[in-house]
Amino acid sequence: MKVLEVNQLDVQVKTTKLLEQITFSIDAGSVVALLGHNGAGKSTLMKTIMGIQEKSAGDIVVQEAYNQDIDFLNYKKQIAFIPEEPMLMSELTAMQHFQLYGKSYQLEEKELMARVERYVKGFELQDKLNEYPESLSKGMRQKVQIICAMLPDVPLLLIDEPFMGLDIYAVDFFEAMIEEKMKNGASILLTTHQLDRVKNLANQFIMLQEGKLLHKGQAQEFETITRRSGKR
Numbered sequence: 760m761k762v763l764e765v766n767q768l769d770v771q772v773k774t775t776k777l778l779e780q781i782t783f784s785i786d787a788g789s790v791v792a793l794l795g796h797n798g799a800g801k802s803t804l805m806k807t808i809m810g811i812q813e814k815s816a817g818d819i820v821v822q823e824a825y826n827q828d829i830d831f832l833n834y835k836k837q838i839a840f841i842p843e844e845p846m847l848m849s850e851l852t853a854m855q856h857f858q859l860y861g862k863s864y865q866l867e868e869k870e871l872m873a874r875v876e877r878y879v880k881g882f883e884l885q886d887k888l889n890e891y892p893e894s895l896s897k898g899m900r901q902k903v904q905i906i907c908a909m910l911p912d913v914p915l916l917l918i919d920e921p922f923m924g925l926d927i928y929a930v931d932f933f934e935a936m937i938e939e940k941m942k943n944g945a946s947i948l949l950t951t952h953q954l955d956r957v958k959n960l961a962n963q964f965i966m967l968q969e970g971k972l973l974h975k976g977q978a979q980e981f982e983t984i985t986r987r988s989g990k991r
């Protein structure tokens with residue numbers, strides 16, 4: 760079963776090609792690291808999968824059933840996204856964000872509250888539930904955004920730079936959350952520059968270079984990739 764299929768994807772803004780002929784798929788139960796230097800196109804690819812960035816050509820299908828161009832509402836319900844920079848709504852408190860996400864993914868109220876309680880405790884946000892984004896620190900906003908995306912049980916999770924801006928306790932808790940999602944059968948596509956951190960999580964990788972897919976392979980090749988990309 761393919762959770763995500765990206766076929767011959769092009770993204771162009773004005774005359775600049777940001778992504779060119781990107782083709783890959785993600786099998787159910789896989790964790791795929793999306794690698795590449797700054798500006799390679801990783802965030803652009805994630806935003807395009809989410810429908811935030813418009814594509815100029817190609818197809819994106821999730822669960823072998825929902826085509827982004829044909830059935831966007833049902834397509835979107837299969838995916839949760841944690842962007843690199845939190846995208847919270849200034850007029851909603853942390854708790855209102857969680858309720859909104861719960862509703863939009865049709866999570867049952869009791870289940871929603873149980874999950875919120877667990878995640879909020881894990882991220883030490885108990886006394887911040889009624890705060891608006893402007894009165895939260897950057898790391899706290901990131902935590903609120905992570906909780907929103909982790910609340911529903913979706914087959915595909917997109918995570919852009921998972922550990923950026925989080926303290927070490929939050930990183931540990933988030934890593935455990937990701938592992939739990941994996942055990943429950945979710946597939947995950949994550950971008951990172953911290954290869955060491957995701958070495959144990961990811962089983963495959965995709966490497967982008969200047970908007971093109973340079974290489975895809977198994978996690979065992981990480982060592983070679985680390986040396987080639989000059990990053991650790």
Ligand SMILES: Nc1ncnc2c1ncn2[C@@H]1O[C@H](COP(=O)(O)OP(=O)(O)OP(=O)(O)O)[C@@H](O)[C@H]1O
Nearest residue numbers: 772775777795796797798799800801802803804843
């Ligand atoms: N809306 C846009 N309009 C024009 N150019 C853009 C736009 N968004 C991104 N770019 C350009 O596209 C390229 C890819 O950017 P992107 O953010 O996808 O890179 P990235 O691989 O996520 O980088 P990083 O590792 O720094 O997060 C960059 O050259 C960037 O300047």
